[in-house]
Amino acid sequence: MKILVAQSGGPTAVINATLTGVIERARDLGYEVIGGLHGVEGILESKSVDLSTLSGKMLNSISHTPGAYLGSCRYNLPQPPDGVYDVLFNFFNSNKIDAFLYIGGNDSMDSVEKISKEAQRRKYPLLVGGIPKTVDNDLVETDHCPGYPSAAKFLNVIASEFVVDSMAYSKPVICIIETMGRDSGWLASSLKMVEKIVDGLKVMILIPELPVSEEKLLDTVNDMKSPLLISVSEGIINEEGKYLSALETVDNFGHPKLGGAGEHVATLIEKIAKVKFMNPAFSQRAATHIISEVDYREAKGVGAAAVDTLAEGKNAFFVGIERVQASIGYSSTIRIVSIDRVANEVRKVPESLFENEFIDYIAPLIGKLPKYAFRR
Amino acid sequence: MKILVAQSGGPTAVINATLTGVIERARDLGYEVIGGLHGVEGILESKSVDLSTLSGKMLNSISHTPGAYLGSCRYNLPQPPDGVYDVLFNFFNSNKIDAFLYIGGNDSMDSVEKISKEAQRRKYPLLVGGIPKTVDNDLVETDHCPGYPSAAKFLNVIASEFVVDSMAYSKPVICIIETMGRDSGWLASSLKMVEKIVDGLKVMILIPELPVSEEKLLDTVNDMKSPLLISVSEGIINEEGKYLSALETVDNFGHPKLGGAGEHVATLIEKIAKVKFMNPAFSQRAATHIISEVDYREAKGVGAAAVDTLAEGKNAFFVGIERVQASIGYSSTIRIVSIDRVANEVRKVPESLFENEFIDYIAPLIGKLPKYAFRR
Incomplete structure (x- = not known):
């Protein structure tokens, strides 16, 4: 399997930890990973980078670096059908991409859903997954968002x-x-x-x-x-x-x-x-200098879980975090949901x-x- | 010896480390220390606190706490002679104060000099010392200022x-x-x-x-x-x-x-x-969460050195930091200078x-x- 991974929206202190979570798990499973630069906007300009040569030490450094290692964008895909999808799927096709993972917030989850639907319409065999990232914490179907x-x-x-x-x-x-x-x-x-x-x-x-x-x-x-x-x-x-x-x-x-x-x-x-x-x-x-340990661990975790979910052949998914109710201590687990339940929803702070x-x-x-x- | 210590001006991340440096060294030498609250302004209202009951653990916590543990002020003493000095020396006298240490920046060093001169005029046996503290780093006669x-x-x-x-x-x-x-x-x-x-x-x-x-x-x-x-x-x-x-x-x-x-x-x-x-x-x-180790060590050091200098019977002094020129690594030493060389001087960044x-x-x-x- 060849995975394209990209980052989108405002960076967080752990968005790069998620990226390294994807890369490391993909390597473990023998998958190839390339990075799309500056999100969908850069991918539309065929901007990508080989991630196979990064050493373990380098990946660790990246995971503790602020910003978005692959670059980010604030770009919303238009409603399909639209000419940009020809460009996008041309990139997927010529680079033999089997799966696309997008690390981002609300707008990015909307892009994931659109790309997934468009792949089905085109009968292009692409698995697509959305991985949460936002300091705003306003994605639904997850207890909280990495970052x-x-x-x-x-x-x-x-x-x-x-x-x-x-x-x-x-x-x-x-x-x-x-x-x-x-x-x-x-x-x-x-x-x-x-x-x-x-x-x-x-x-x-x-x-x-x-x-x-x-x-x-x-x-x-x-x-x-x-x-x-x-x-x-x-x-x-x-x-x-x-x-x-x-x-x-x-x-x-x-x-x-x-x-x-x-x-x-x-x-x-x-x-x-x-x-x-x-x-x-x-x-x-x-502020990578003072990240939460739970956050760092979970940020890597959602990246790895996204690759695991691809390995199971799932498509059009979102990687949520579920809090495990326990009497002592905190723990969480991964909860995979359909992307259409997440895209374009904003989670407000509930009265409770x-x-x-x-x-x-x-x-x-x-x-x-x-x-x-x-x-x- | 009974020492009155107080803090003045804008706090720094290590101004409380200096305070604990004073308290700990005074204890080592068998001196009594009381704290003046809110600097000279509070002392003029007879506000002070016993510092003898603070545990070692508490002192360590204080040294890592932002703000000024004793409270601070932005108060400039008037030119002597002035009625406020009657109030001030009345406090010194009724509390049997032998020495006054003031942790502060430019204005505080001016206060130290004024109090010292006034003590001489009144023939009140008071030792006075100024201890540097300022994020502005603009005191003279020191390589740099704690904070x-x-x-x-x-x-x-x-x-x-x-x-x-x-x-x-x-x-x-x-x-x-x-x-x-x-x-x-x-x-x-x-x-x-x-x-x-x-x-x-x-x-x-x-x-x-x-x-x-x-x-x-x-x-x-x-x-x-x-x-x-x-x-x-x-x-x-x-x-x-x-x-x-x-x-x-x-x-x-x-x-x-x-x-x-x-x-x-x-x-x-x-x-x-x-x-x-x-x-x-x-x-x-x-930002006490990310203090410089050198700064913390030196901040405690200037506090301790001030007490040592009192022990030598010196008066009207300022505790400067001198950088030791060495080919490898950084080290510094204490340099005691006369307060009149420091008061009312502002050190600009030199062209060099x-x-x-x-x-x-x-x-x-x-x-x-x-x-x-x-x-x-």
């Missing part, structure tokens, strides 16, 4: 450092942090954990699932005691459904200001309290995980967090 | 992750990062190291020591090839001596924008290229360290950095 636990770990560590640092001064200050998450609040919600790290801290979570009333927000903040951390998902909306990041605000110096959602919230709140703001930006998805319940969900994925000794 | 190496390490790690992450897409992008450093470019300059981590990358350094011409900057960027990282010190000025952070700019959507120096540079450059911007903000000084020479200066302070395996 998310590491992003959540990084955020929890720097947010707790941020809060403890801010407590050095005698005047109370409200810490505000913006997290990734345009359509869902998984990353912002993960910061509820900081309450467990920093004793006495209250964490307020603002997520797209819960529209924000600016007036009520100010009232709530007014009623709350310091120390307070406000975790703001970049995609929060107001009660009219408008992104807060798209609203102009006026800062304390009278300057009109247009920034991200977190900056918007910070500018609002600094009218009634002292605030400190930070946006960890790309570090959330790139709002607030404190989120801690039970996220804690085992992050693993060990620092403990601090501080005075208040 | 700076860890901040530089964190910045280098996240900047290299940022750059490698950005290389995932086929379109070239210019990465821009803002660092702390209002008066000097030590932190921004440290990112020259990223050229060593990310093969083929060019790093442009913008620091307060070198006024920026916006026109020339755009020309230079235009002439440079990707990948490019621009490291922007928050305190950069233009040729008229104005802070770039105070200048309004207009973004690609026509919105007037007023942000930090890095944002200003990003808004300028996005007119001619695709840019990605991040500001690690408080994480630079709070501009560009590549900076790497020899910073590399041994940071220690081991990650290696990545990526394609370009």
Whole structure:
């Protein structure tokens, strides 16, 4: 079997671990693997690379490198039929590709489904599988997505450092942090954990699932005691459904200001309290220096499982992660589902995980967090 | 001997390591140590804490905790004579304080000098010492300041992750990062190291020591090839001596924008290229999760050395770090100097360290950095 593997969408700290999981398992099973460069977009330009010469040491280095080793793209395949599929299947055919594995998020799973359907229509013998990757954690049919636990770990560590640092001064200050998450609040919600790290801290979570009333927000903040951390998902909306990041605000110096959602919230709140703001930006998805061990293991695991699933001759599948319910410790297992159940679905944070319940969900994925000794 | 120790100014990732260095050495020598809370400001309100009951395990935890364990302040003592010194020396007297150690940056060293002079004027038998702490690294009479190496390490790690992450897409992008450093470019300059981590990358350094011409900057960027990282010190000025952070700019959507120096540079450059911007903000000084080992060791070392210097009966001193010139490896030694040589001086990055020479200066302070395996 000859497998084409490619990466798509925003990188995560472990997307390359998944790639090496694919390569290593394929080698174990005697399969050939080539890499498509810059996802489907690059494959359409016949850009590919031989992965057979990479040493074990090199694969280990790749698995701990940020970014996407094969390059990524933000490209959505058109609805078939379309001329691009002629180009794509011409590439598959001339390179004798038997299987295509795509490591990506929502858009990539849509591409997987389209390619799979088009292969059937063309009667081209191609097995296609989607492997999850997204710090947004918003794919359905999986307990969580590789990349998310590491992003959540990084955020929890720097947010707790941020809060403890801010407590050095005698005047109370409200810490505000913006997290990734345009359509869902998984990353912002993960910061509820900081309450467990920093004793006495209250964490307020603002997520797209819960529209924000600016007036009520100010009232709530007014009623709350310091120390307070406000975790703001970049995609929060107001009660009219408008992104807060798209609203102009006026800062304390009278300057009109247009920034991200977190900056918007910070500018609002600094009218009634002292605030400190930070946006960890790309570090959330790139921080390979502090990945979650569970995440790294599972990221390699879903890559390997995808190859195993190809070996079973399955097609049009998605590699999900299922949490094993156990009384002690955390473990997970692979759950293969049909790709059509995943493509074009966005998983929001369910009400059952709002607030404190989120801690039970996220804690085992992050693993060990620092403990601090501080005075208040 | 009864020692009063306090912390002042912006915390660093190792300011608490210095505190524990003081406490541990004092215990070894049989001295009593109490902590002044929130620096001189809190001491003036008689706020102090007994440090004798802290266990060894607790001290170890404190040394790895961000923020300032004793609390900090941004308070400058007035020129003596002034009524506040009556309050201050009343505290010293009623608490039978024999010595005062102040862990801080430029302003704190000024306070140390003032207190020392005032003690002499009052003939109060007080030994006073200043212990360096600042991520800005701008104290004179020391090779570097504790806190700076860890901040530089964190910045280098996240900047290299940022750059490698950005290389995932086929379109070239210019990465821009803002660092702390209002008066000097030590932190921004440290990112020259990223050229060593990310093969083929060019790093442009913008620091307060070198006024920026916006026109020339755009020309230079235009002439440079990707990948490019621009490291922007928050305190950069233009040729008229104005802070770039105070200048309004207009973004690609026509919105007037007023942000930090890095944002200003990003808004300028996005007119001619695709840019990605991040500001690690408080994480630079709070990232205890990735401290430099050299920094931690030296931070404890300057604390211990301050107590040793008190034991020798010295007064009005500053604990500097001297780099030992050796052909192999890095080592340093303590260098005690008179506080009046340090107070109110700001050390700028010297011309001899501009560009590549900076790497020899910073590399041994940071220690081991990650290696990545990526394609370009």
